[in-house]
């Protein structure tokens with residue numbers, strides 16, 4: 001379980017960027033974090049990842065304070081081309097976290113093959129990332145994040161750079177892995193539709209300084225479909241509610 005307790009942050013002597021963030025993500029829940037540009041989403045994720053030490057409050061993962069990058073943390077960022085090592089094969093990229101855990105070569109290769117199969121990339125292990133499409137590279141990044149069997153998966157706009165069809169395929173892949181593997185996920189997105197489609201719960205962060213404006217359960221069937229789910233009245237109502245929280249009346253900019 002992830003627990004964020006009264007977290008606040010400012011960079012140096014600058015203005016506060018986050019204030020009094022209180023958020024718990026129970027095991028097995030996929031929480032989407034949505035909010036306008038600059039409201040502090042990435043800063044919050046960096047604090048949770050142990051990359052930035054918050055000025056106030058604290059983060060715990062399974063009861064342990066996060067004061068460095070936790071061992072069992074998976075991360076997937078938007079920029080897949082810079083997160084994979086081009087000189088390593090796909091298999092070696094995926095098995096990197098396992099090497100850090102001290103697993104032998106044969107076990108690492110076995111696990112990497114299993115993870116690649118799970119993300120629909122069986123048989124690509126001997127290729128290099130640059131031989132794959134953008135969507136395939138992001139699947140490799142996901143396989144690598146899952147290889148460490150993370151207690152928490154952090155995703156920062158993971159599908160933002162992909163074309164619409166590939167993005168939908170990867171949303172559905174994430175939903176399946178979450179459903180079948182009980183993954184605990186904190187997923188940052190700009191996209192209100194995506195926040196509702198993939199989330200069990202949507203948390204809206206508002207700026208000035210960043211704070212939780214809304215925390216909404218997603219009461220949609222766990223097995224989702226890009227066309228049928230998005231057409232449900234529950235989906236459109238929640239999307240509107242999230243939209244109003246992201247952009248309260250009178251704050252829209254031309």
Ligand SMILES: Nc1ncnc2c1ncn2[C@@H]1O[C@H](COP(=O)(O)OP(=O)(O)OP(=O)(O)O)[C@@H](O)[C@H]1O
Nearest residue numbers: 011014017035036037038039040041042043044190
């Ligand atoms: N390293 C840094 N030093 C100083 N200020 C920073 C730093 N990183 C972010 N900020 C500031 O903190 C605020 C929040 O930035 P952050 O990147 O966390 O927001 P965000 O919601 O993730 O934005 P976006 O959606 O555009 O990525 C912004 O005003 C930004 O300028």
